[in-house]
Amino acid sequence: MKTLLAHCQRLVVKVGSSLVTNQGAGLDHQALSNWARQIAALRESGHQVVLVSSGAIAEGMQRLGWKARPSAVHELQAAAAVGQMGLIQAYESCFSQLGLRAAQVLLTHADLADRERYLNARSTLLTLLELGVVPIINENDTVVTDEIKFGDNDTLGALVTNLIEADALVILTDQPGLYTADPRKDPSATLVEHAQAGEPTLELMAGGAGSSIGRGGMITKILAAKRAARSGAHTVIASGHERDVLVRLTQGESIGTLLEAPQLILAARKQWLADHLQVGGQLQLDAGAARVLRDEGKSLLPIGVTEVIGEFERGAVVALLDEQGRDIARGLVNYSATESRRIARHPSSAIESILGYVDQMELIHRDNLVLL
Ligand SMILES: Nc1ncnc2c1ncn2[C@@H]1O[C@H](COP(=O)(O)OP(=O)(O)O)[C@@H](O)[C@H]1O
Ligand SMILES: N[C@@H](CCC(=O)OP(=O)(O)O)C(=O)O
Numbered sequence: 001m002k003t004l005l006a007h008c009q010r011l012v013v014k015v016g017s018s019l020v021t022n023q024g025a026g027l028d029h030q031a032l033s034n035w036a037r038q039i040a041a042l043r044e045s046g047h048q049v050v051l052v053s054s055g056a057i058a059e060g061m062q063r064l065g066w067k068a069r070p071s072a073v074h075e076l077q078a079a080a081a082v083g084q085m086g087l088i089q090a091y092e093s094c095f096s097q098l099g100l101r102a103a104q105v106l107l108t109h110a111d112l113a114d115r116e117r118y119l120n121a122r123s124t125l126l127t128l129l130e131l132g133v134v135p136i137i138n139e140n141d142t143v144v145t146d147e148i149k150f151g152d153n154d155t156l157g158a159l160v161t162n163l164i165e166a167d168a169l170v171i172l173t174d175q176p177g178l179y180t181a182d183p184r185k186d187p188s189a190t191l192v193e194h195a196q197a198g199e200p201t202l203e204l205m206a207g208g209a210g211s212s213i214g215r216g217g218m219i220t221k222i223l224a225a226k227r228a229a230r231s232g233a234h235t236v237i238a239s240g241h242e243r244d245v246l247v248r249l250t251q252g253e254s255i256g257t258l259l260e261a262p263q264l265i266l267a268a269r270k271q272w273l274a275d276h277l278q279v280g281g282q283l284q285l286d287a288g289a290a291r292v293l294r295d296e297g298k299s300l301l302p303i304g305v306t307e308v309i310g311e312f313e314r315g316a317v318v319a320l321l322d323e324q325g326r327d328i329a330r331g332l333v334n335y336s337a338t339e340s341r342r343i344a345r346h347p348s349s350a351i352e353s354i355l356g357y358v359d360q361m362e363l364i365h366r367d368n369l370v371l372l
Contacts, residue, residue, distance in 0.1 A: 004234055004252075004258060004260065005168055005234065005236060005249045005250055005252060005258070006250060006251060006252030007167070008047075008166075008167035008168040008234065008250065009046065009047055009048065009167055010047070010048045010049075010129075010164065010165070010166045010167050010168075011042070011047060011048070011049050011050070011166055011167065011168050011169075011170055011246075011250070012049075012050045012051075012052060012157055012160050012161045012164070012166045012168070012169045012170070012233075013035070013039070013049055013050070013051050013052070013170045013172065013246060014051075014052040014053075014054075014153060014154060014156075014157035014169065014170070014171045014172065014224075015035060015051070015052070015053050015054065015055075015172045015240055016054050016153065016154075016171070016172065016173050016174070016240075017054040017055050017057065017058050017153075018173060018174040019031060019172055019173060019174055019240040019241075020032065020053060020054055020055030020058065020059075020087070021055055021058035021059070025062060026058070026059060026062035026063075026086075027055060027058075027059050027062075027086060027087065027090050029090055029094075031240065031241075032090050032091060032094050033094040033097075035051070035172075035240070035246070036091065036094035036095050036097075036098060036100075037094075037098065038244060038245070038246040038247050039051065039095075039100075039134055039246065040095075040098040040099075040100055041246075041247050042246060042247065042250060043100065043132065043134075045250070047250060048129045049134060049246075050125060050129070050134070050135045050137065050160060050164060050166070051091075051134060051135070051136045051137065052136075052137045052138070052153055052156055052157040052160055053087065053091070053136055053137070053138055053153075054138065054153045055083065055087050055138075056079070056080040056081075056083040056084040056087050056138055056141065057069070057076055057079045057080045057083055057141075058083065059082075059083030059084075059086040059087050060078070060079030060080055060081065060082035060083025060084070060086075061079050061083070062083070062086075063082050063083060063086060064078075064079060064082055066079065073145045076141070077141050077142055077145070080139075080141035080142070081141070081142055084104075084106075084138060084141075087138070088102075088104045088136065091136050095134055100132070100133075100134055101131075101132070101133045101134070102133065102134045102135075102136050103128050103133050103134070103135050103136065104136055104138075105121075105124070105125065105128075105135050105136065105137045106137070106138055106139065106140035107121060107137060107139065107140060107156065107159075107160070108139060108140050108143060108144045109144070109146075109155065109156065109159060110144070111140075112159045112160075112162075112163060114315075115313070115315035115316060115317075115332070116313055116314050116315040117315075118163065118315060119314065119315040119332060119334070121163060122163050122164060123360070125160075125163065125164050126164060129164075137156065137160055138153070138156075139153060139156055152220045154171060154220040154221045154223070154224040155220060155223065155224055155227065157169055157171060157224055157228075158223075158224035158225070158227035158228045158235075159227070161227075161228040161231065161233045162227065162228065162230060162231040162233075165231055165232075165233075165367070166228075166231075166233050167232075167233055167234070168228075168233050168234045168235065168236065169224065169225070169228040169233050169234075169235045169236075170235075170236045170238065170246065170249060171221050171224065171225075171235060171236070171237045171238075172238060172239065172240035172245065173221070173237065173238075173239065173240060174239070174240070174241070175218075175237075175239060176191055176238065176239045176242070176256055177191050177192065177193070177237050177238055177239070177255075177256035177257035178191070178192045178195075178202065178205060178206065178218055178221070178222070178237050178256075178257040178259075179191055179192065179205065180192060180205050181205060182206075182217075182218070191256075191257065192205070192257050193254065193256075193257060193258065194254075194257070194258045194259075194260065195257070195258075195259055195260070196259070196260055196262055197225040197226050197228065197229035197234070197235055197259040197260060197261050197262070198225070198226040198229055198262070202222045202225075202259070203219065203222055203223070205218070205222075206218035206219040206221070206222045218237075221235075221237050222259075225237070225259040228261065229259070229260075229261035229262060232261050233261055234258065234259065234260050234261050235258075235259040235261075236249055236255070236256055236257065236258050236259070237256050237257045237259070238255045238256025238257070239255075239256065242255055242256070273317065273330050273331070273332075273368075273369075273370040279317055279318060279319045279330065280310060280311075280312035280313070280316030280317055280318055280333075281308065281309055281310025281311065281312040281316060281318045281319075281333075281337055282308075282309040282310060282318060282319045282320070282321055283300070283305050283307075283308055283309070283318055283319070283320050283321065283333070283340070283363070283364075284305065284306045284307035284308075284309065284321050284325075285300070285304050285305060285306065285320055285321060285322055285323070285328075286304050286305075286306050286323065287322075287323050288304060289301070289303075289304020289305065290304075290320075290322040290323060290328060292304075293320070293328070293329060293369070293371065294328065294371060297366060298366060299362035299363075299364060299365050299366040299369065300320065300331065300362060300363045300364040300369065301347075301348050301361070301362055301363060302335075302340070302343040302344055302345070302346055302347075302348060302351065302363045303345060303346060303347050303348070305340065305344040305345065305363060306344065306345065307344070308337055308340045308341045308344055310337060311337045311338075312333065312336065312337045313336050313337075314333065314334060314335055314336050314339075314359070315332060315333070316332070316333055317330055317331070317332055317333075318330070318331060318333045318364075320364075320369075327372060328371060328372060329369055329370060329371045329372055330369070330370050330372065331364035331365075331368050331369035331370070332364065332365075332368035332369075333363060333364055334359055334360040334362060334363055334364065334365065335355075335359065335363060339355055340363060342354050342355060343355065343363070348361040348362070
């Protein structure tokens with residue numbers, strides 16, 4: 001069990017408001033530089049890390065000189081907009097001192113529910129990781145209100161985990177992990193070291209936030225672990241104050257609470273693609289394309305498509321038909337039906353001259369394709 005995280009290469013690390021701020025008084029710069037140093041060490045050891053960080057509202061309150069968290073949503077949104085500047089400046093300075101580039105990415109849950117935006121966010125994040133950049137994500141609080149009311153970046157962490165198919169979600173908070181009851185209220189509560197993500201009993205243990213700074217509490221972390229497990233990712237809930245917590249976790253040490261995903265990533269993703277999305281259209285494949293997909297696990301290139309059936313947007317789920325018309329696979333398509341029709345039967349090298357731009361060389365990337 002100890003070694004589970006040791007096998008995880010792509011990680012989403014989420015740090016909550018309760019950690020990022022210094023008892024509510026602005027940002028804890030020492031803590032930020034500490035995580036940046038650990039993330040730099042992780043990159044050195046070949047890991048890819050996306051950071052989901054809260055703290056915009058807390059920092060905004062400090063900058064605006066507000067003593068108490070406002071209850072009016074528009075004031076929270078204003079504070080988040082002011083504070084996000086400080087948050088990202090602080091990270092930028094920590095990472096640049098370590099010779100690492102960071103990038104700011106603001107997302108909403110709705111962005112990730114929209115297929116086209118989902119694919120755009122996915123390819124941007126994966127490109128940033130390939131470039132060795134550390135993406136720092138927060139909610140785009142200006143355009144949403146639900147999240148800000150519940151203060152729940154845990155869910156965003158899980159959605160990002162699903163989006164980039166991370167191997168693990170590490171949720172750092174102000175407690176050593178999940179306890180059998182809220183330890184602030186029940187001193188006899190004990191630490192849960194290991195459980196299966198999605199186990200219903202976990203939800204009974206978790207209470208709301210313990211401080212006036214954090215909002216979601218443990219329940220959002222438990223639900224985030226359940227969601228992360230849908231794409232096969234394990235979740236660890238641990239204290240952000242624990243020395244070298246990220247480095248030690250990836251070395252296989254058992255710290256905090258490990259919520260294990262029941263399925264392997266590919267199996268879970270397969271299930272998700274096969275179960276959760278309706279088919280927007282169909283692509284008729286030639287015999288060669290059907291064979292390499294089936295036997296060699298390749299991506300689908302436009303040259304192997306003979307006909308495009310239906311109307312769909314980029315990011316739609318389409319069915320892939322073999323020469324006999326059998327539905328052999330599902331996949332998320334990188335081009336709309338109109339574009340797909342134009343590039344079908346052509347080599348990928350011709351995409352740019354036909355469409356005037358290239359998004360991806362594949363019509364459907366292998367990672368977004370499941371054989372039935
Ligand atoms: N079963 C539990 N185990 C641990 N902490 C719990 C539990 N139930 C509720 N909590 C509370 O959840 C808080 C962490 O959530 P929150 O304040 O929202 O943090 P964050 O800002 O890191 O998301 C803890 O400080 C604790 O008081
Ligand atoms: N996006 C906002 C609120 C997010 C939030 O409070 O989340 P969390 O403390 O992680 O449960 C912020 O950065 O302040």
